Amino acid sequence: MSNNKFHGRHVLITGAGSGIGAAIARDFALSGANVTLSGRRHEPLAALAAELDQAAGRKTCFVASGFDVTNAQAISTGLQAAQAAFGPVSILVNNAGEAPSAPFEKTNLEMWSQVLAVDLTGVFQVTQAVLPDLKTYGANARIINIASTAGLTGYAYVSAYCAAKHGVIGLTRALALELATKGITVNAVCPGFTDTPIIREAIAQIMQKTGRSEEEALAHFVKANPQNRxxxxxxxAHTVLWLASPDAASINGQAIAIAGGEVLAG
Known part of the structure:
Protein backbone atom coordinates (compact mmCIF):
# COMPACT_ATOMS: atom_id res chain seq x y z
CA MET A 1 0.00 0.00 0.00
CA SER A 2 1.37 3.38 -0.96
CA ASN A 3 1.52 6.48 1.24
CA ASN A 4 3.18 9.87 1.18
CA LYS A 5 5.31 9.65 4.31
CA PHE A 6 8.43 10.63 2.35
CA HIS A 7 6.77 12.88 -0.21
CA GLY A 8 9.31 15.07 -1.98
CA ARG A 9 12.33 13.45 -0.34
CA HIS A 10 15.19 12.40 -2.62
CA VAL A 11 16.64 9.03 -1.62
CA LEU A 12 19.84 7.72 -3.18
CA ILE A 13 20.42 3.97 -2.81
CA THR A 14 23.64 2.29 -3.92
CA GLY A 15 23.55 -1.31 -5.11
CA ALA A 16 19.82 -0.91 -5.73
CA GLY A 17 19.35 -3.47 -8.50
CA SER A 18 18.39 -6.52 -6.45
CA GLY A 19 18.03 -8.04 -3.00
CA ILE A 20 18.08 -5.67 -0.05
CA GLY A 21 18.68 -2.57 -2.18
CA ALA A 22 15.64 -3.30 -4.36
CA ALA A 23 13.45 -3.94 -1.30
CA ILE A 24 14.49 -0.61 0.21
CA ALA A 25 13.76 1.14 -3.08
CA ARG A 26 10.27 -0.39 -3.23
CA ASP A 27 9.40 0.81 0.26
CA PHE A 28 10.61 4.36 -0.37
CA ALA A 29 8.95 4.60 -3.78
CA LEU A 30 5.61 3.50 -2.33
CA SER A 31 6.04 6.01 0.49
CA GLY A 32 6.16 9.02 -1.82
CA ALA A 33 9.91 9.46 -2.18
CA ASN A 34 11.85 10.20 -5.33
CA VAL A 35 14.38 7.39 -5.56
CA THR A 36 17.71 7.29 -7.36
CA LEU A 37 18.56 3.67 -8.13
CA SER A 38 22.32 3.47 -8.48
CA GLY A 39 24.50 0.56 -9.45
CA ARG A 40 26.92 -0.66 -12.08
CA ARG A 41 24.52 -2.59 -14.34
CA HIS A 42 21.78 -0.79 -16.23
CA GLU A 43 19.36 -3.65 -16.96
CA PRO A 44 18.27 -4.60 -13.41
CA LEU A 45 18.03 -0.95 -12.40
CA ALA A 46 15.88 -0.07 -15.41
CA ALA A 47 13.60 -3.05 -14.82
CA LEU A 48 13.14 -2.11 -11.17
CA ALA A 49 12.47 1.53 -12.10
CA ALA A 50 9.74 0.49 -14.53
CA GLU A 51 8.16 -1.76 -11.89
CA LEU A 52 8.20 0.95 -9.21
CA ASP A 53 6.96 3.72 -11.50
CA GLN A 54 3.99 1.54 -12.41
CA ALA A 55 3.32 0.53 -8.80
CA ALA A 56 3.50 4.11 -7.55
CA GLY A 57 1.49 5.48 -10.46
CA ARG A 58 4.04 8.21 -11.12
CA LYS A 59 7.62 8.84 -12.20
CA THR A 60 9.31 7.85 -8.96
CA CYS A 61 12.75 6.56 -9.99
CA PHE A 62 15.90 7.83 -11.66
CA VAL A 63 18.38 5.24 -12.90
CA ALA A 64 22.04 6.01 -12.25
CA SER A 65 23.80 3.08 -13.92
CA GLY A 66 27.56 2.92 -14.17
CA PHE A 67 27.61 4.10 -10.55
CA ASP A 68 30.79 2.39 -9.35
CA VAL A 69 31.33 3.18 -5.67
CA THR A 70 35.07 2.58 -6.09
CA ASN A 71 35.37 5.29 -8.76
CA ALA A 72 35.16 8.91 -7.60
CA GLN A 73 34.43 10.22 -11.10
CA ALA A 74 31.59 7.73 -11.62
CA ILE A 75 30.11 8.76 -8.28
CA SER A 76 30.33 12.45 -9.17
CA THR A 77 28.78 11.95 -12.61
CA GLY A 78 25.94 9.82 -11.27
CA LEU A 79 25.23 12.18 -8.39
CA GLN A 80 25.07 15.23 -10.66
CA ALA A 81 22.59 13.46 -12.94
CA ALA A 82 20.49 12.41 -9.93
CA GLN A 83 20.47 15.97 -8.59
CA ALA A 84 19.36 17.26 -11.98
CA ALA A 85 16.46 14.82 -11.91
CA PHE A 86 15.27 15.14 -8.32
CA GLY A 87 17.24 17.91 -6.59
CA PRO A 88 19.47 17.52 -3.52
CA VAL A 89 19.70 14.15 -1.80
CA SER A 90 18.26 14.13 1.73
CA ILE A 91 18.47 10.40 2.50
CA LEU A 92 21.50 8.28 1.58
CA VAL A 93 21.43 4.50 1.81
CA ASN A 94 24.85 2.92 1.33
CA ASN A 95 23.96 -0.62 0.32
CA ALA A 96 26.47 -1.64 -2.39
CA GLY A 97 28.71 -4.50 -1.35
CA GLU A 98 30.21 -7.85 -2.18
CA ALA A 99 31.20 -10.85 -0.07
CA PRO A 100 33.52 -13.37 -1.71
CA SER A 101 34.61 -16.21 0.54
CA ALA A 102 37.99 -17.86 0.90
CA PRO A 103 40.16 -19.20 3.70
CA PHE A 104 42.40 -16.44 5.06
CA GLU A 105 45.52 -18.12 3.68
CA LYS A 106 43.98 -18.07 0.20
CA THR A 107 42.71 -14.49 0.47
CA ASN A 108 45.16 -12.68 -1.80
CA LEU A 109 45.83 -8.97 -1.72
CA GLU A 110 43.70 -8.39 -4.81
CA MET A 111 40.60 -9.91 -3.18
CA TRP A 112 41.29 -8.11 0.11
CA SER A 113 41.72 -4.75 -1.60
CA GLN A 114 38.63 -5.19 -3.78
CA VAL A 115 36.34 -6.06 -0.87
CA LEU A 116 37.56 -3.12 1.21
CA ALA A 117 37.30 -0.81 -1.81
CA VAL A 118 33.64 -1.71 -2.41
CA ASP A 119 32.36 -2.40 1.10
CA LEU A 120 34.20 0.27 3.11
CA THR A 121 35.93 2.85 0.93
CA GLY A 122 32.83 2.95 -1.27
CA VAL A 123 30.77 4.03 1.75
CA PHE A 124 33.36 6.71 2.50
CA GLN A 125 33.45 8.04 -1.06
CA VAL A 126 29.70 8.14 -1.67
CA THR A 127 28.99 9.67 1.74
CA GLN A 128 31.60 12.35 1.25
CA ALA A 129 30.16 13.20 -2.17
CA VAL A 130 26.55 13.41 -0.91
CA LEU A 131 27.30 15.13 2.41
CA PRO A 132 26.97 18.72 1.09
CA ASP A 133 23.39 17.92 0.02
CA LEU A 134 22.59 16.40 3.40
CA LYS A 135 24.02 19.36 5.31
CA THR A 136 22.01 21.75 3.15
CA TYR A 137 18.85 19.80 3.93
CA GLY A 138 19.70 19.76 7.64
CA ALA A 139 17.21 18.36 10.15
CA ASN A 140 15.90 14.90 9.26
CA ALA A 141 18.66 14.23 6.72
CA ARG A 142 19.77 10.64 7.02
CA ILE A 143 22.74 8.39 6.30
CA ILE A 144 21.91 4.71 6.64
CA ASN A 145 24.66 2.17 6.02
CA ILE A 146 23.77 -1.44 5.25
CA ALA A 147 26.44 -3.30 7.15
CA SER A 148 26.06 -6.89 8.37
CA THR A 149 26.25 -9.03 11.45
CA ALA A 150 29.76 -9.57 10.08
CA GLY A 151 30.39 -6.03 11.32
CA LEU A 152 29.48 -7.10 14.87
CA THR A 153 31.04 -10.55 15.12
CA GLY A 154 33.38 -12.81 13.16
CA TYR A 155 32.77 -15.49 10.55
CA ALA A 156 35.25 -17.94 9.11
CA TYR A 157 36.27 -17.69 5.44
CA VAL A 158 35.14 -14.07 4.96
CA SER A 159 37.95 -12.22 6.73
CA ALA A 160 38.01 -9.34 4.23
CA TYR A 161 34.24 -8.92 4.44
CA CYS A 162 34.29 -8.95 8.25
CA ALA A 163 37.10 -6.40 8.32
CA ALA A 164 35.27 -4.12 5.89
CA LYS A 165 31.94 -4.32 7.71
CA HIS A 166 33.58 -3.68 11.08
CA GLY A 167 35.05 -0.61 9.41
CA VAL A 168 31.60 0.50 8.27
CA ILE A 169 30.37 0.31 11.88
CA GLY A 170 33.32 2.40 13.06
CA LEU A 171 32.76 4.97 10.33
CA THR A 172 29.06 5.10 11.19
CA ARG A 173 29.75 5.84 14.84
CA ALA A 174 32.41 8.46 14.15
CA LEU A 175 30.31 10.28 11.57
CA ALA A 176 27.24 10.17 13.84
CA LEU A 177 29.11 12.24 16.41
CA GLU A 178 30.47 14.68 13.84
CA LEU A 179 27.07 15.39 12.32
CA ALA A 180 24.84 15.24 15.40
CA THR A 181 24.51 19.01 15.72
CA LYS A 182 23.55 19.29 12.03
CA GLY A 183 20.35 17.29 12.49
CA ILE A 184 21.77 14.46 10.39
CA THR A 185 21.65 10.99 11.89
CA VAL A 186 23.98 8.18 10.85
CA ASN A 187 23.11 4.57 11.59
CA ALA A 188 23.99 1.09 10.39
CA VAL A 189 21.65 -1.81 9.77
CA CYS A 190 23.22 -5.22 10.24
CA PRO A 191 21.31 -8.08 8.63
CA GLY A 192 22.17 -11.70 9.21
CA PHE A 193 22.00 -14.13 6.30
CA THR A 194 19.26 -12.71 4.08
CA ASP A 195 17.20 -14.32 1.34
CA THR A 196 18.81 -12.57 -1.63
CA PRO A 197 20.15 -13.75 -5.00
CA ILE A 198 23.65 -13.88 -3.47
CA ILE A 199 22.53 -16.43 -0.88
CA ARG A 200 20.59 -18.42 -3.45
CA GLU A 201 23.70 -18.57 -5.64
CA ALA A 202 25.75 -19.71 -2.64
CA ILE A 203 23.21 -22.45 -1.90
CA ALA A 204 23.39 -23.61 -5.51
CA GLN A 205 27.19 -23.72 -5.34
CA ILE A 206 27.12 -25.77 -2.14
CA MET A 207 24.69 -28.20 -3.76
CA GLN A 208 26.91 -28.50 -6.84
CA LYS A 209 30.18 -28.92 -4.96
CA THR A 210 29.01 -31.18 -2.14
CA GLY A 211 25.98 -33.02 -3.51
CA ARG A 212 23.88 -31.76 -0.61
CA SER A 213 20.17 -31.15 -1.07
CA GLU A 214 18.79 -27.61 -1.14
CA GLU A 215 17.40 -28.11 2.37
CA GLU A 216 20.81 -29.27 3.65
CA ALA A 217 22.60 -26.37 1.97
CA LEU A 218 20.10 -23.87 3.37
CA ALA A 219 20.65 -25.30 6.86
CA HIS A 220 24.26 -24.08 6.66
CA PHE A 221 23.05 -20.48 6.51
CA VAL A 222 20.12 -20.58 8.93
CA LYS A 223 21.82 -22.50 11.75
CA ALA A 224 23.26 -19.32 13.33
CA ASN A 225 19.84 -17.65 13.52
CA PRO A 226 17.92 -18.75 16.63
CA GLN A 227 14.73 -18.42 14.58
CA ASN A 228 16.21 -20.95 12.14
CA ARG A 229 15.43 -18.93 9.01
CA ALA A 237 13.83 -2.33 4.24
CA HIS A 238 11.22 -1.64 6.91
CA THR A 239 13.97 -0.93 9.44
CA VAL A 240 15.65 1.46 7.02
CA LEU A 241 12.40 3.37 6.48
CA TRP A 242 11.89 3.70 10.22
CA LEU A 243 15.42 5.05 10.65
CA ALA A 244 14.74 7.54 7.86
CA SER A 245 11.55 8.79 9.49
CA PRO A 246 11.20 11.68 11.97
CA ASP A 247 10.17 9.07 14.56
CA ALA A 248 13.81 7.91 14.69
CA ALA A 249 15.35 11.37 15.14
CA SER A 250 17.08 10.38 18.38
CA ILE A 251 18.52 7.12 17.00
CA ASN A 252 22.10 7.96 16.08
CA GLY A 253 25.35 6.04 15.79
CA GLN A 254 23.65 2.69 16.23
CA ALA A 255 24.32 -0.68 14.62
CA ILE A 256 20.98 -2.47 14.58
CA ALA A 257 21.15 -6.24 14.11
CA ILE A 258 18.35 -7.86 12.11
CA ALA A 259 19.24 -11.45 12.72
CA GLY A 260 16.64 -13.19 14.86
CA GLY A 261 18.80 -13.00 17.96
CA GLU A 262 22.06 -14.23 16.44
CA VAL A 263 23.87 -11.13 17.72
CA LEU A 264 22.59 -9.71 20.97
CA ALA A 265 24.85 -6.68 21.47
CA GLY A 266 26.44 -4.20 19.11
Missing part, protein backbone atom coordinates in the same frame (compact mmCIF):
# COMPACT_ATOMS: atom_id res chain seq x y z
CA UNK A 230 16.82 -16.45 6.54
CA UNK A 231 16.05 -12.78 7.05
CA UNK A 232 13.65 -11.31 4.48
CA UNK A 233 14.90 -8.29 2.48
CA UNK A 234 11.63 -6.56 3.35
CA UNK A 235 12.48 -6.76 7.05
CA UNK A 236 15.68 -4.86 6.40
Missing amino acids: LIKPEEV
